[in-house]
Amino acid sequence: MVFVVFVVLAVPTVGVAMLASPAWGMPSPLPTPSPAAVLASGTVNMFPPPGTVAASPRTNITLRPVTPTSLGTVGVSGSRSGPHSGTVRWSSDGTAAMWVPDAPFAPGETVTVRSDLAVRGASGGESKFTIERIPPTPKPPPSPPASKNLPSGDTQHFITRPDLEPPRLRVVTPPRGTAPGEVFLTPNGSDVQQGPLIVDNDGNVVWDHPLRIGHALDFAVQSYEGKPVLTWFQGTVSPLGFGSGSYVIVDQSYQQIALVAAGNGYFGDVHEFQLTPQNNALFTIYNPVVVDASSVGRSKHQTVLDAIVQEVDVPTGVVLFEWHSLGTIALTESYQPAPKDSTQPYDYVHPNSIGSDSDGNLLVSGRHTFATYKLDRATGALYWRLGGKKNNFVMGSRTSFAWQHDVRNLGGSLFSVFDNGASDAIKTHKSSRGIVLRVNEATRSATLEEQFALPKPILATSQGDFERLANGDYFTGWGSQPEYTEFNPAGHVVFDVKLPVVNANTKLNSYRTYRFEWHGVPRDPPVVVAGASGAGMAVSVSWNGATDVATWQVLGGTGPDALRVLGSQPRKGFETTIMTSSSTPYVAVQAMDASGRVLATSPVVSPS
Template identity: 45%
Template sequence: MTTTPDRTTLGRRDVLRMLAAAAAVPALASTGTAAVAAAAPRAGSRAGHTFVSRPDLSPPQVEISTPASGVEPGYLLLTPAGANQLDPEAAAPRADFQPGALIMDDLGQPVWFNRPAEGVIADMQVQRYRGKPVLTWWEGAIHVPPGFGEGQFAVVDESYERIATVRPANGLRGDMHEFVLTPRDTALVIVYAEVRADTTPVGGAANAKVLEGVVQEIDIATGDLLFEWRSLEHVAVEESFYPVPADPEEWFDYIHLNSVCEDGDALLVSARCTHAVYRIDRATGEVTWRLNGRRSDFEMGPDAPFAWQHDCRRRGDGTLTLFDNAAAAPGRGRSRALSLRVDETARSAEVVRSHESPEGLLAPNQGNTQLLGDGHFFVGWGGEPYFTEFDGQGGVLFHGKFVDSITSYRAFRSAWVGRPRDAPAAAGRSGAGVTSVYASWNGATEVASWRVLTGPDEQHLTPVLDAPRAGFETRIDVPGTAAFVGVRALDADGGVLGTSPVVAVG
């Protein structure tokens, strides 16, 4: 999964209390006929789905309050985790849902779910590597407070097979806030490095544990370090809005880098704790300008200032987008997806678009603003369990949330075609005059229907029924009693994509 409450604006207990506010669990929509249904969760019983054919998977449920209408095609990519999966003081992990990487459709049905081997997953998105679409994410452990990660980065192909693992250079461990693939098949990553105050001045804090922000560019194939930028060489601690801790054993998270993107021959870096975006000259490492913060080089227009922000990106039309958390002073009181026109000649910044959530949410941490191809914004509300798609005028086209104390560091909408190498899963349950067959295939996006096979033993199965796919797991009721069952996944043309093992009916 992914995210971590930052302590920049709220204490750990405040964040965890916010995350613990649970919502009612709805029954998700199902499709199909009387003989075919999506296996629905038990309303009000738990935060996670349960599946007969995949009892090992329990991704979290969601509630869709504004059904998708006019949205850009694609799936939702989320990395859910709950408060006690992020809290090192939690007595035990939650048992009612699993953290992980989740691809979901507009009805709230899982399409693919991947549990981490250990720790959590963050920032799953679709990118391109060697000319092909891939899924990427961060995996590791998160320190709460103040909210940074130590781990590595994964690249997987359409079959969900790992084709690359990226680690920072010089013995450092990767932070979950950023993993950007470039057209050169390199990766831009962020690292948090501890520097003691006895070697770095920090405004009078003796021997403080300063967290320095580090940006590296890594060659994915070789692991070679191509570029490195260290914040303490270019950004003074006096720019920070984060107070120096009284306890020298607490981390002084003075800058809190949380995004990096290419901007021509430069880089744009977002720093949450200085409320600023920095443009960095890649040749020299020098900061060529600061947007917002204590030392802004730009005059910020009406409602243009932001605070505790995430996810700054340069767009094709020259505008900058970011997620303005706005949490605590000097924030504006409600978080928003923000687009700014930045005039580097006149040194001015003006608001182009600003969209708040229907609830007027104030996200204390995390969050992102994704610009889709049709001008829509897809927004993950970070420390609040919501996600929204806006049209170009700010109208809400889709809005949903996790049903429990669950958040996702970022949220994306992306096209994706998944072709897993493993087999579909099947299970059978006998009933009054029928055999209920349950079929699923984790991550397969091209399944249109299921063909059910039944028989008296494992060697003698025959096809008895084709039924449309209905959700992650489809229940198909077949008249009569069968001893063994199996399923075949069919594409839209009726071609066989995969065949399950034969299983005994329980």
């Protein structure tokens, strides 16, 4: 696999197609069959669901809810490969059985599953789905403009941690009454170190975790097994903007406690990774398959990216849920032009967020269809489309969104959307913005409650997020634009920071940028470097990931077991240098919290 460096293109002023803002008129009829009808058709869900048109040749078959006593006999056969044998794996709660075939299925064949269970969507005790057709190897896409190296002045350097070289951030609007917490981002572009990064409001590093290989995206604080954790995608990123990798979960001491992989022969994608209260994980998958694209004027053997939502049981890896866009969302619903080369993947949906509605069902954002989809949590059946060519709602003034990201339910009928308003090639709006919509499902209408945009228009042609904070503020990462902003509820900018820009073709960016409260307690001790300075010493200290250090206390003495206090200094940024008036052959530093409690002591070192 090729490891790709993000190169973000500046929004051109010439040669960019202009697409009028969607003027959605009368709403389309609601999708059929309705989720209620699907639920009434049985008591057990199967994944891939009956009727799936592009399942993986390496797919397993999940049945839930079932128990070991109710599962009974399951027979599986392929129309080309014949009968299949397999084994059963159970989810950690014992309510989902995943039948694992001993051999893969054949591309293009129909798989029949026979069971005495009342499977939703089955007919006469049989459930059928189709295996995908495998696409040919595509031609390499055109190379993006050459990335430039980040100037040394835009990179931070530390005496104690020369291995860390995070970008230098420029605070444009100092924080004024912002919400508590640190900023979480994944800088990409140029030759910047790739990896999760936590910084404070001054742009100082709190935790930096450069990767040896690959990219990290969607770096967030979540809860797993009732405790706060950090999560991120780690893997490769295609020039087309989707990923191939897995998901890392680390605890408050920054130790990895789980690595989550997609099931059924797929690879996880960069755009979303959500942990549920049941210790399950929801994420996006982009899977290339061959379909008939004549409906959009392209080949009958066109490579298309099937947008997949999958849920797995983190402890066991058992697949609990799987939804495919193909068979539900037509190619004609996309606003993204289809490539003329049939081997180039047509990314017709581009799913980029998964969230829960107030009733527990799923919300999936499709960037290239200008739509959000509400899916039944149990079956994957489609309730409605908000936006797009088959929009099911009456859209009020200024509610139209395009090329959007990060659709979330804020509680009740309120939804937030990061409205990009542009792609690299097509401009739909004059400025990107964050919007809050009131979506009334009873009247099938949507109205604009609030919108947040910078005073000077900015267009994020890709990526981005819009997050409501606990104090009512909204935090916005501007995606492809090297900036993040916090707005107060009145819409005023109370915090704004910019990442380095090398030139028009190379801007640092972060797929999403969040604000979270985080309490980190590293397992590794503080790092100290001491050197002579006149009659005394310059003692530099850092502790990567520590969030509770208020003061550093320097110890020195004639032996490693004979240390006394030489001085102290409040923590200042990631690395603090303390000057002492005297020199000793042995030095250590203690990290102390605001109450004076010693959190950790560094190893004893000798000044150089």
